[in-house]
Amino acid sequence: MIPEGFPETAARLCAACGMCCDGTMFQIVRMQPGEVPAELGRLGLKIRCREGEYFMEQPCSALVEKRCTVYEKRPVRCRLFNCQQLARVERGEIAETEAMTMIVETRAMVERARALIEQCGLREDGQDLVTRYERVMSTPVNETLEPELVKPREELDETMRKLKLRLNREFRVPPNSH
Ligand code: SF4
Ligand code: SF4
Numbered sequence: 001m002i003p004e005g006f007p008e009t010a011a012r013l014c015a016a017c018g019m020c021c022d023g024t025m026f027q028i029v030r031m032q033p034g035e036v037p038a039e040l041g042r043l044g045l046k047i048r049c050r051e052g053e054y055f056m057e058q059p060c061s062a063l064v065e066k067r068c069t070v071y072e073k074r075p076v077r078c079r080l081f082n083c084q085q086l087a088r089v090e091r092g093e094i095a096e097t098e099a100m101t102m103i104v105e106t107r108a109m110v111e112r113a114r115a116l117i118e119q120c121g122l123r124e125d126g127q128d129l130v131t132r133y134e135r136v137m138s139t140p141v142n143e144t145l146e147p148e149l150v151k152p153r154e155e156l157d158e159t160m161r162k163l164k165l166r167l168n169r170e171f172r173v174p175p176n177s178h
Contacts, residue, residue, distance in 0.1 A: 002090055009096045010086050017103045018066035020083060023059030023128030024110050025167055030055045032076040043070045058128050083171045102170055109163045116156040120149055133160050 003009070019025050031037055031047070031054040041047040046057040062070040068078070082090070085099040113129060120136045127135075136156060141149050 003092055006090055009089060013086060013089070013096065013099055013103060015066055016100060017107065018063055019103075019106065019110065019167075019171065020081060021058070021060045021063040021068065021078075022066075025083075025171060026058050027128045027130060028055040028057060029060075029075060029077045035076055040073075040075060043073055045070070045075070059126065081173070084173060085171060087173070106163070106166055106170070109159060109166070113156060113159045113163060116152045116159065119152040120156060130160075 028048075031040070035054075037047045037049070037054040040056065044061050046061050048055055048057055056075060060068075062068055062074070068074055085094075085102055088094045089096055089099050110129065113133065114124070117132050117136055118124070121139075122132055122136050125132070133156065136153065141153065143150055
């Protein structure tokens with residue numbers, strides 16, 4: 001049975017999170033059959049096409065202060081997605097407070113990773129988190145000439161490793177589970 005007030009609970013949790021829209025969890029959102037890419041593009045969404053497949057780039061341009069500004073017209077994949085935290089609350093397996101703690105802790109890891117990326121010399125440029133992390137790690141560093149970059153890179157690598165595990169275990173929906 002869905003707990004009473006679940007939509008309000010979900011709204012509170014998502015308003016504190018935004019990770020499935022801000023380029024933390026996903027790099028793209030695929031368009032689904034029947035969707036009209038041009039219509040979604042007119043909403044200001046970053047619709048792209050590669051080899052005949054349409055997708056939306058993340059971070060999403062419709063996310064403002066962790067809220068979807070095109071909620072009523074959002075793409076199909078956005079409508080279907082419920083992260084594992086929401087699903088567990090909906091099934092009554094965990095309380096809202098537990099999910100909120102998980103979100104707050106995970107967001108802190110994301111903010112730490114972002115700060116480390118900046119420390120490594122890559123300014124915020126609107127790309128998703130994994131792409132920015134990979135750009136940092138693929139840039140060669142001379143440990144003698146740039147010793148100040150060694151520790152932030154190591155910490156970034158470790159933070160991203162832990163973050164990936166946590167997102168897979170606590171937020172992403174395993175394939176074929178729905
Ligand atoms: S990851 Fe879950 S809690 Fe966070 S915004 Fe997306 S659906 Fe909401
Ligand atoms: S359209 Fe809305 S729900 Fe979909 S990714 Fe963008 S902000 Fe999130």
